[in-house]
Amino acid sequence: MSGGPSGFNNAPVTKAFVTATALFTVFFGIRSGSSNLGLSYQDIFEKFRIWKLIISSFAFSSTTELFSGLYLLYFFRVFERQIGSNKYSVFILFSGAVSLILETILLSLFKDPTANLLTSGPYAVIFASFVPFFLDIPVTKRFGVFGVPFSDKSFIYLAGVQLLLSSWKRSILTGFCGIIAGSLYRLNIFGIRKAKFPQFMASFFSRFSLPSLSSQSQPQRRTSPNLGRQSVRAFRAPMPSTTEPSEEAIATLVSMGFDQNAARQALVHARNDVNAATNILLEAHSQ
Structure with missing residues (x-):
């Protein structure tokens, strides 16, 4: 673990x-x-x-x-x-x-x-x-x-x-x-x-958060709010992927408590994006 x-x-x-x-x-x-x-x-x-x-x-x-x-x-x-x-x-x-x-x-x-x-x-x-x-x-x-x-x-x-x-x-x-x-x-x-903080408060906090060491490898963090909402809608629509999910990404989702097979399928639909796969799994769990 x-x-x-x-x-x-x-x-x-x-x-x-x-x-x-x-x-x-x-x-x-x-x-x-x-x-x-x-x-x-x-x-x-x-x-x-x-x-x-x-x-x-x-x-x-x-x-x-x-x-x-x-x-x-x-x-x-x-x-x-x-x-x-x-x-x-x-x-x-x-x-x-x-x-x-x-x-x-x-x-x-x-x-x-x-x-x-x-x-x-x-x-x-x-x-x-x-x-x-x-x-x-x-x-x-x-x-x-x-x-x-x-x-x-x-x-x-x-x-x-x-x-x-x-x-x-x-x-x-x-x-x-x-x-x-x-x-x-x-x-x-x-x-x-x-409950969630209003978007303007979340944006204010993100400006003063220390930059992540991996920020360069995650350009989606810098997209605009509109693009962010579009990407969430895209995640909800399953898209086939020819990329096999990495074992590290599967292990990450399993460590969060998700089933291994469900984690693998979510990563396939999310094109191996851990954040998107997490959203898919959380939405499926809440339904």
């Missing part, structure tokens, strides 16, 4: 999020010290430190958490490739907002004015992503170590457990807030899974 092609191909939102997390952690960790990054009752209800809410959504409080967190964020880019960058942005915003509401409730219940009850970092997005990871990503390989059964998903779970227990109670509470947020997204509360 893998997250698809290496790098941040077709995952610009993940790339921007990972970059922001690394920069925030390095800058604020050095400037403020890791002990000052967590959230406390005093921060929210007494001093109204709104800036700390923003920092706590990005900056990890330790190097160990940073490496584990970035690894998981990088792997979960598979979900951006599966549902698209626009919907994945909604997923990040929704999970972050819901998790922050739950964290605020926890702070109000404990009412410890001095202690940083909740650790900082993008726990909301990471542990919200474990919900579709558990439910949608299939096991492709099983093996045993000294008689203990493992699967190719076990390493992701182990990284998640390490991150969840990194700061003990502070990280466990924050992690479970993320899991609840991911579960609510999964349950499609308020129809959130169908």
